[in-house]
Amino acid sequence: MNAVIEAHVQQWLTGNYDEATREAVKALQSNPDELADSFYRTLEFGTGGLRGVMGVGTNRMNKYTVGMATQGFANYLRKTYPSTEIKVAIGHDSRNNSRFFAETTAQVFAANGIHVFLFEDLRPTPELSFAIRYLGCHAGVVCTASHNPKEYNGYKAYWNDGGQLVPPHDKNVIREVEAITSVDEVKWSGGDHLITPMGKEMDAAYIEMVKSLSVYPDVIARHNDLKIVYTPIHGTGITLVPAVLRAYGFTNVTVVEEQATPDGNFPTVIYPNPEESDAMHIGLQKAKELNADILLGTDPDSDRVGIGVKNHKGEWVLMNGNQTAVLAFAYMIEARKAKGTAQSNDMVIKTIVTSEMIDQVAKHNQINCYDVLTGFKWIAELIKAKEGKENFVVGGEESFGLMMGDQVRDKDAISAVAILCEMAAYARENGYSLFEKLMDMYVQYGFYLEHLISITKKGMNGQKEIADMMESYRQQPPQTIAGEAVEQLLDYQQQVGKNLITGETWTIDLPKSNVLQFVTKSGTKVSARPSGTEPKIKFYFSVNQPLPSRDQFDEVHAQLQTKIQTIIQDMKLN
DSSP, X not given: OOHHHHHHHHHHHHSSOXXXXXXXXXXXXXXXXXXXXXXXXXXXXXXXEEXXXXXXXXXXXXXXXXXXXXXXXXXXXXXXXXXXXXXXEEEEOSSTTHHHHHHHHHHHHHHTTOEEEEESSOOOHHHHHHHHHHHXXXXXXXXXXXXXXXXXXXXXXXXXXXSBOOTTHHHHHHHHHHHOOOGGGOOOSSOGGGEEEEOHHHHHHHHHHHHHTOSOHHHHHHTTTOOEEEEOTTSGGGGTHHHHHHHHXXXXXXXXXXXXXXXTTOTTOSSOOTTSHHHHHHHHHHHHHHTOSEEEEEOTTSOOXXXXXXXXXXXXXXXXXXXXXXXXXXXXXHHHHHHTOOOTTEEEEEETTSOTHHHHHHHHTTOEEEEEOSSHHHHHHHHHHHTTTSEEEEEEETTTEEEEXXXXXXOOHHHHHHHHHHHHHHHHHTTOOHHHHHHHHHHHHOEEEEEEEEEEOOSTTHHHHHHHHHXXXXXXXXXXXXXXXXXXXXXXXTTEEEETTTOOEEEOOSOOOSOEEEEETTOOEEEEEEOSSSSEEEEEEEEEEOOOOGGGHHHHHHHHHHHHHHHHHHTTOO
């Protein structure tokens, strides 16, 4: 056992930890590998907060790592607002221990003299973001590991705009958290009178806000019998999605019974993530059985949404995040324009790894489309920077995240479900399906096909392997992709773009981020990005070509799929 691990273990065996924790550490000593992984480092408070496997140890999510993180966050808030009555909002999802972590967080904040608004029970993450703004809070926390497997939990930190921490606050909070080196520095109790529960009143305010996003309530009234199947995948969506759909006027909603009850063990799925077809499988069966019009699923904290529809052959298919985003952006742009509610300063925002088809839609409709780094906190930051100058309509990213309007500053699957159902009703009203709308957009703008693969590198050596891969690509970028010369290398860490043919360079005006993109003349793009929340490196592929007509959809789709597979093989990623 190395010295760092030994020191951490001894600290937990002899320090101010409860008896159950000490016994759990002793039990781990019979499993050296697990002991090492639990103590080889301190669970990093990254720019988004904490995320890790639950258990005892410095590298695990537990009462002590959560308490120390909260003490650091509280210290920063006290320094930032020295003579202010500080308010924070706290929420949590359906994961095991989420309620316990939320209450621990609330108690530590309150013990530091901070007024806490704590949701009385589980609630979606977007409602927490909304509550921060609604109550005029200075910060917030939601205890969730989003779509991660059941062993994980997390702690997402928010600022006063309802968005996750961005510079300079992210790094400043990290410094304060890292300065807490002992559980003895944590104020654990003594402020219960500063904790205010919240629930139904906030729900009502949030539902009213979501209702205000509707573009065509009259269309819904005419198609209120739209057959909707919804699965919360054992998460928080059950608390609000049915109520929101009722508020919109939909009367024919079936909740997938097998996945309706919140359960941190996620008994029907391996990964509670609507990106995974397995997680949507039961919902898909129900949609087929009922001959539904649309299927929707949300992840445990309800920030991601998955959608299933019938394709041009009448077969049920699950749309990917890019397809969903393209449809949602187009609807919010086009419908508001048709309704006469569009503004001359409207704008939309997407991330750098999201389909560039959205850029084409925005350009065609003469509105600004901005690219930001991956993560909704960057969308939130840009909205804040543009307030009073441009009107934000919709934002999104390829990982099944959408943000409708500016009252929530994080991805919001609750409002997305409502708008996607309205889109299906609008499509029915106009004699087409959502899939047919997508095909028509491919004819208009070009057929864009995207694909994502994730390579997991676990354990102590995982991060180093990922770092080595990125450095290798940075020093020796691929010269060709699927037979095409790579024209551009975009290095967001160095904030430099380079034309590999001419040698021309330019500055990338975005914050530093460890992302590399390789782009060919035809617009084929490969992006490499280590995950900020998991021991993974992600590769995003985007290819495109014209689609002359709907009739050629299958042919062109097959060609694009082949091209993506060729790229994966060429880069030895399979």
